Amino acid sequence: MKELSLDKTSNSAATITRDVPCPFCGILCDDLVIQNQGETLKILENGCPKAISAFETKLVATSPKINGTTASLDDAISAMSDILKNSRTPLISGLGTDAGGMRQVMHLADKTGGIVDHMHGDALTRNSLVLQDLGWITTSMTEIRNRADLIIFAGTDATKYPRFFERTIWNKKSMFKLKNEERQIVYIGNKLETKSGINPNGKRPSVLSCKTEQIGEVISSLHALVTGATLDVSKVAGIETKTLQSLADKMKAAKYGVIVWSPSELDFPHAELTIQNFCEIVKYLTRFTRFAGFSLSGNDGSTTANNVCAWQSGYPLRVNFNKGYPDYDAQRYSTRNALKNKEVDSLLWISSFSSNVNPPRASIPTIVLAKPDTKLNFKPDVFIPVSTPGVEHTGQLFRTDSVVSLPLKKLRESSCASVHSVLKQLIERI
Ligand code: SF4
Structure with missing residues (x-):
């Protein structure tokens, strides 16, 4: 990684990072050149409109919320823990995260007897x-x-x-x-x-x-x-x-x-x-x-989520851990069917790459881990803003062809925790 230059037009130093992998679609281009000045990112080379819009979105200051009221991260994780401890079968879906976040998802599903599916589960x-x-x-x-x-x-x-x-x-x-x-x-x-x-x-x-x-x-x-x-x-x-x-x-x-x-x-x-x-x-x-x-x-980390699920459970996504072992059913355990057939009694939705996807509206306790600028169309029981892999923390993602997994770089600081960190703290409390 070659970096650091000075932007002479500004008072603050601008850091330039080369060979940046882009996590915003499944082909993971790894040649972007991105400038960080005061935590504002600008693509200098090799961005496409999708990457420009995703990387150049300004950091939004948001706090965790419990029933719409601002809360500390610690309290929000405790509220999540209470919901999941009282849940017979949680649905853990969305799964827009990297390999580290997905490993924690699998651990959580195993511990709580949950069902795992991705927002692009139909395509997978x-x-x-x-x-x-x-x-x-x-x-x-x-x-x-x-x-x-x-x-x-x-x-x-x-x-x-x-x-x-x-x-x-x-x-x-x-x-x-x-x-x-x-x-x-x-x-x-x-x-x-x-x-x-x-x-x-x-x-x-x-x-x-x-x-x-x-x-x-x-x-x-x-x-x-x-x-x-x-x-x-x-x-x-x-x-x-x-x-x-x-x-x-x-x-x-x-x-x-x-x-x-x-x-x-x-x-x-x-x-x-x-x-x-x-x-x-x-x-x-x-x-x-x-x-x-x-x-x-492979958009929204779907190839990664499927691969981690396969290597940890022996099956692709749409696995239920409620029986104490991985039970795979591609139709029964889809997000849509699990909600429609009332197989689940709580929902944990994760989306750390796209801020324009909303979780399904369900009349069960709902927890959302999403980008801070996500405009939710309802108030979940718990909302925790999370950082984006490859932008605000390092990580690992699989490319669409699954033959390459790329290490993601951290380009700027964020006050939001990663999905991996939130779930790790949550698992310790369950
Ligand atoms: S979104 Fe990112 S990975 Fe996809 S084509 Fe654009 S630069 Fe490449």
Whole structure:
């Protein structure tokens, strides 16, 4: 970490930190240059609008609250402890935290007999079901950067990951001399922003337009075509069969093909079957060439939360510890179903990356650990403002491809405690 310079235009010293990992979406860009002057942060290099808005938000002075009344941190933790001690099955959800915070969540769930789920649990589950059922072959951002000559975006345009194209697709350098003009970009889906897919020399991407819910059908048809079968129809989901045949031929001819999806954007019933279609055509294509899948996800620490849950309990998220051992059920223990079916009698919600998400409104005692600038649309029983990993304390997060976990830096001081620290103190009192 190279740092420290002086901003001569101001009386106070400005600290500049380089190679800063950004925790605000799942691709964890690690090249930001950020200035701290008087605890106000400014991105000097490599920020995207999402990162600028998140890092440059001014610190807000907020105190813990019990039933809306200002309280000390100590009293707020005692109030949390009272709620959880009187709870038969707490729901610990949101889970927007880093690996250290998530370890404490798992410890707390084990100790209180709670259920754990993430705010992006539906998206995580779509992937987990496929991995559990038939397995998959996936790749990393580095492999895409250095090898992929055909990249198919299925139902996503990657706009929720603003620097994905810059960091992964349109590279200045590639380890194996793969040139940008050799990359083919294809989009399949509806209302996708395809401008990012235009290569630096102006070559436009191919776009196969269909409803998001029909992408599975399109991929199944492509699967049939790559096996050598013929289709007895002229169109599938509005796409000409000859267009599909041409893409099937490109897929077989690619040296390294990738299908990219974002599970949160495949938001329709049984979307896991569509993801399964992606993974099955990938497996078939590896008979001829190299092909892999890639899931764009991991926002709000979701990849990290899922990984910590898996290595500590043996299952992905949506685990209930109430029976004294981890009981996994991807549907029953979703936040929505656990609340709807009254499986839980208290809620602890955690969100330390995004201030614009609200916990579900439930008629059970509710504790919120969230960023100080969060505008809650109701008064929880206990509110504790928490610091953000990678901004106000160090930490560790997994990137969307799970192959890399990045150490996060502390850039400024905050009066708020970390999720890890609050939960550690809480666990000691239960
Ligand atoms: S693309 Fe994502 S990780 Fe990269 S700077 Fe933007 S918000 Fe941060």
